[in-house]
Amino acid sequence: MTKKTLTIKETVFGAGRPKIAVPVTAATMAAAIAQAQQAALPAVDVIEWRIDFLKGTVDPQAIAKTARRIQAVISPRLLLVTLRTKEEGGQVQVSDERYQELYRPLLATGSTDLVDLELLAHSNECITALTALAHDHQIKVIMSSHDFTKTPRLALLRQRLTQMEAAGADIAKLAVMPHRPADVLEVLELTQDYHLHGRLPLITMAMGDLGKITRVSGELFGSCLTFASVGQAQASAPGQIAVDELERILNDLRI
Template sequence: MTTKAVKLGRTELGVGRPKIAVPITGHTQEDIIAQAEKIYPEQPDIVEWRIDFFDDVTSKGLLKNAAVSLRTALKDIPILTTFRTKGEGGETLLSDQEYFDICRNILEFNQTDALDVELYHDTESVKSIVSEASEAGVVTIMSNHDFDKTPEQDDMVDRLVQMEKLGADVAKIAVMPHSTDDVLKLMSATNQAQNTLSTPVITMSMGDLGKVTRLSGEVFGSTVTFATVGAASAPGQIPLTNLRQELDDLKLN
């Protein structure tokens, strides 16, 4: 199936080589802007702002101040805003209601290009926030993270298909490998998904075992890979300068 391109500001997913995203994980507004000022000269394709790291994430006013300041600091670099819940490897424990309230605050601020929406919440609430994001002109990247294991290939593909059915613009899954077979399962699931879905997919196998999946997206079908400028947000992330060169070396003609 042909993958439809999805635009995040100046960056287009589903076209060409995998795009590189870099996380911001600051606990204070000052930390966030300091990280942004280090990242900006490196010009990644996307910056993922992990708001679950932000100490004042539940304060609408302080979250808005940080969002506006970050948008100013990053200029035209597209921003993906993500609240990763505790159960999927995040930093802050919130109720489902609080989670969706924060997602709605982010949409209201109009300072982001994309919003991460986790698959495993109340289905009607997920559909609602996806619809609201669409109305706001914000791309939804629906996600599922398993920091314990790698599910079976069919299970991973089914999750990605479910995300597309729920209206996601992009479908993402990240899993933890315990063997090379696990890494191969993730790569096979990625290849199957890119031939099944019309939405772009983002996949990765985490940790040192899974590093190869952060390099091989162009071959197997993952449209975004995550790198570091400073602090990492998940195990196995590779420094941006190294990753950019490695993607260049592995590009398909």
Template sequence: MTGKVTVRQTTFQTGTTKIAVPITGRTTKEIIIQAKNALAHHPDVIEWRIDYYADVLNIDDYLVTYHQLREALGDTVLLTTFRTTGEGGEADLDDAGYTALYKRLIDNQLTDMLDVELHFSEAAISNLIYLAHQHGIKVILSAHEFQGTPPELEITNLLERMQNQNADIAKIAAMPTKFKDVLTMMRATASESEKMAIPIIAISMGGLGKISRITAPLFGSVVSFATVGDASAPGQIAIDDLRKEMKTFETK
């Protein structure tokens, strides 16, 4: 069994890996400049990291920025992510603030895809996923492990838990301390990608984990994150280099 999710004209399917470029501007001007620079390299997805955006909680300013960004993107998929400090992000919100922000994005249909962090309460996650699906928005449910790479069984259990919570795509990123950790991540994901009904994103972070970004198609990871300018996570690779290297490993 292999998962498949289509957003706009882009299909995320096991065996192929799409490229996402994060934008991390703090002002409207920076965000639009970064987006246009990224689009010149033809990514499949633009990830708007709204935890960097200074006016993220100001709805009027947010709408102005969103509409400019949407116009610039055309039919390129927009993934919106508020990454909390505990998950490696730039800002923090409690359950109530995080849920309120995401509900506003969902109710106003201000994205194509939404990244939801797994560490929030199960009730909050279920509610957000339900609301997103009601508005035609796909959800990536994500977990980040910065202290190390979990054992293989724990990785597979996490991915299955995300599927059971009705995510459209399950994402796990972990920091390796030795190359064996990278292999653990790749082996666990390869096994699960053949069994799960939804696609998987799996990343081994940092310098040790760069190989996981390049060989993503081999072990079933459907998105690899690349840079145009500054990186938003450790180990990201420039988009043109990643695309060239990754082509060798595509299985479809």
């Protein structure tokens, strides 16, 4: 099977060194703009704005406007907007209706390059509607599934990838929590197999210290994006490596 790649502006996912994303976890929109600008380092390809970290009443229209401003200060890097719910290890618990309400203005105005949609935390109808809206406005969808407690068996993870393909994902993402080295090996096995035979670019990671190897081995096994932290910015998941250190490791491991 021909290797599947995805090009957004000048950034190619699914070929060569994994791209580096840095999360923005600010509590206010003004602080998010400042944090994004600080995070827009030469080594960084993607800024992930985690809107679930916003405090207080959140205005969906303001999210769209702020995303536009973030796009301007981080250019030519890509913007990924993510509303991570508690079911998937995030900060908020929202209904399908609120999930769509927070995302719709952002997508309808084309105010981001990528959006993260959670496969399992919401109804099929919710994810289908948001995926269609994103694609209508040339926004690519990272379809994600996170398990912060365990590493599900390979058969279940493969099933989730099949579901993501069927749901219209442009990039598939799996993040799990390993409890033994064998869990990490299973993630790497799945990654390589899907990279060779699957339909989409893939992001995988085993979280925490035990899984750090999965954050630096993407070029070898086929994970197209890895997440790093910058300065004092709060990491969005356990096991993230500082961006300068991550860049050095990825360059050393380049093949």
